[in-house]
Amino acid sequence: MATKLQKPEFAYMAGKIVNWDDAVLHIGCEAVTRGLNVFEGIKGYWNNRGEFRIVFLEKHYKRLVRSARLLRIPCPWTFEQYQDAVFQIIGKLLTKERDMWARTTLYVTEGHWGEGTKADLIITAYHQDKVMPEPIHIGVSTWQRATDSALPARIKTSSNYQMGRLARMEGRSRNCSDMILLNSQGRVAEATGSCVLMVRDNVIYTPPASEGALESITLDFIEALAKSMKMPFVRRPVDHTELLIADELGICGTLAELVPIISIDGLPLHPNGPLLTSLRDKFFRVVRGEETDPALELSPIPLTFLKNI
Numbered sequence: 353m354a355t356k357l358q359k360p361e362f363a364y365m366a367g368k369i370v371n372w373d374d375a376v377l378h379i380g381c382e383a384v385t386r387g388l389n390v391f392e393g394i395k396g397y398w399n400n401r402g403e404f405r406i407v408f409l410e411k412h413y414k415r416l417v418r419s420a421r422l423l424r425i426p427c428p429w430t431f432e433q434y435q436d437a438v439f440q441i442i443g444k445l446l447t448k449e450r451d452m453w454a455r456t457t458l459y460v461t462e463g464h465w466g467e468g469t470k471a472d473l474i475i476t477a478y479h480q481d482k483v484m485p486e487p488i489h490i491g492v493s494t495w496q497r498a499t500d501s502a503l504p505a506r507i508k509t510s511s512n513y514q515m516g517r518l519a520r521m522e523g524r525s526r527n528c529s530d531m532i533l534l535n536s537q538g539r540v541a542e543a544t545g546s547c548v549l550m551v552r553d554n555v556i557y558t559p560p561a562s563e564g565a566l567e568s569i570t571l572d573f574i575e576a577l578a579k580s581m582k583m584p585f586v587r588r589p590v591d592h593t594e595l596l597i598a599d600e601l602g603i604c605g606t607l608a609e610l611v612p613i614i615s616i617d618g619l620p621l622h623p624n625g626p627l628l629t630s631l632r633d634k635f636f637r638v639v640r641g642e643e644t645d646p647a648l649e650l651s652p653i654p655l656t657f658l659k660n661i
């Protein structure tokens with residue numbers, strides 16, 4: 353599920369396309385000294401008519417602006433400027449054979465302890481195979497999601513991923529590809545880079561963001577798809593033990609898409625459970641343009657940005 357580490361030829365920085373090796377930050381800036389940034393991971397898919405379309409771009413922009421507001425990072429980019437930057441770098445690197453995932457980050461390049469803060473929009477984009485995600489083994493981590501008064505999950509900032517990194521390393525030693533983090537109350541928060549879906553007695557449950565999850569764009573989309581398929585979908589707190597007796601489990605997010613879970617802490621689960629498998633199949637039919645759904649928002653890259661293809 354994770355994007356393999358790649359070193360693309362170009363990145364976007366300081367308002368233009370630059371060579372990968374020139375995309376560097378100064379060691380003195382707060383982006384480096386305090387890991388100060390906010391970011392969004394965005395995904396684009398080829399459809400079967402040969403159009404490349406980025407999904408939910410405006411929603412990602414709005415969440416980026418909200419994260420920046422919470423950390424008091426000025427974001428002078430309008431949506432149109434943000435979109436143009438995304439189109440430029442994706443248009444530069446895109447090939448017909450593969451989809452793309454891009455990280456759009458506001459790195460704080462000037463200022464000190466909240467005074468004189470300025471950021472730069474930096475974008476890196478990576479190729480992704482056009483395949484459906486494979487089912488994975490997952491565990492519950494001993495690391496906890498921070499609370500809203502410590503490091504709010506609502507802010508998509510790199511420092512929020514330290515627990516996720518520790519949890520993934522813990523998971524690796526237990527043969528798990530990803531891990532679920534609990535909140536300070538011992539209830540389910542989210543996975544390291546995605547939200548949790550649980551099926552019990554033909555109802556899909558997911559914890560609300562106030563349990564310590566990012567306000568996920570994919571989750572809203574999956575909820576809309578589930579409702580269009582007449583599957584009951586409920587947001588409510590989820591206990592740790594419910595995960596262990598669930599009929600089906602999955603995780604979802606922009607990068608994860610919808611990954612079914614084969615086992616949790618060594619307890620086997622139905623890998624092709626009926627609800628999450630049909631939701632995953634629907635998800636891919638819709639993003640690939642084989643079916644339409646009013647919940648999907650698309651930004652097709654204009655041909656002018658695709659000179660290399």
Ligand code: PMP
Pocket residue numbers: 393542543544545546547565566567568569570571604605606607
């Ligand atoms: N939680 C975390 C910690 C994430 O990093 C992500 C991925 N952005 C998600 C949930 C899912 O959010 P989205 O569906 O908006 O990508």
